[in-house]
Amino acid sequence: MRGGRYDRRGGGTTSVIRLPSLVEGKGHCACSGSRVRFVAVRALALLAACVLLFIPLHVSPARAQTQELQALFERGYELYTTGKYAEAIPVAEEYIALAKARFGESHLEYAKGLSYLAVLYGALNRLNDAELLFKQALTVHEKARGPIAEALHSLAELYKAQGRLTEAEPIYLRALAMAEEAESPDHLDLAVILINLAALYQSQSRYLDAEPLLKRSLAIREKARLGSR
Helix, strand or coil: CCCEEEEEECCEEEEEECCCCCCCCCCCCCCCCHHHHHHHHHHHHCHHHHCCCCEEEEECCCHHHHHHHHHHHHHHHHHHHCCCHHHHHHHHHHHHHHHHHHHCCCCHHHHHHHHHHHHHHHHCCCHHHHHHHHHHHHHHHHHHCCCHHHHHHHHHHHHHHCCCHHHHHHHHHHHHHHHHHHCCCCCHHHHHHHHHHHHHHHHCCCHHHHHHHHHHHHHHHHHHHHHCC
């Protein structure tokens, strides 16, 4: 799929959707005042980076249970990538209802649905609604011992888009610590958190804090690029 990555292992499939980071290319946040507000508006269109941007959909070997969820996710993602955010909302709501019926509210599939809907709300500038859903998803991840770094990163990105930089920083730092504990030092997911935390520091003119994070992220990406040859 365009914009996504599919890893096939054993009998299952892991789909990790990767959408643009706020600081990839020329989308820097090294600014303040009205420029920060402009970047925050741009961030809404890229809010799926929240999901570390990163909404994974794990399809177990018992494919009969999850194929319908997979189909809903694919349909909603297609609507999202074509800018049809409002049309994607009922699809996300159907995903949440189905995940709740199949697995309950304490399951990671349910949390993914909440994050999925939160991304859409963010894209429609419904930031308060998005925040509530991201927090609910984080609670589920914490109780289920799921990928907490991704959930934390999602919330931090939302706060940054809202200009709530002081609140965002400790959440980024916690996400980074959790990712460092869970992933290898060269994992690309870690690079994404690093570069978005660096963007936060740049927006506060904390360039000395941002520089090592950017260098570390670049090193990870370069190593991944060379390894893919």
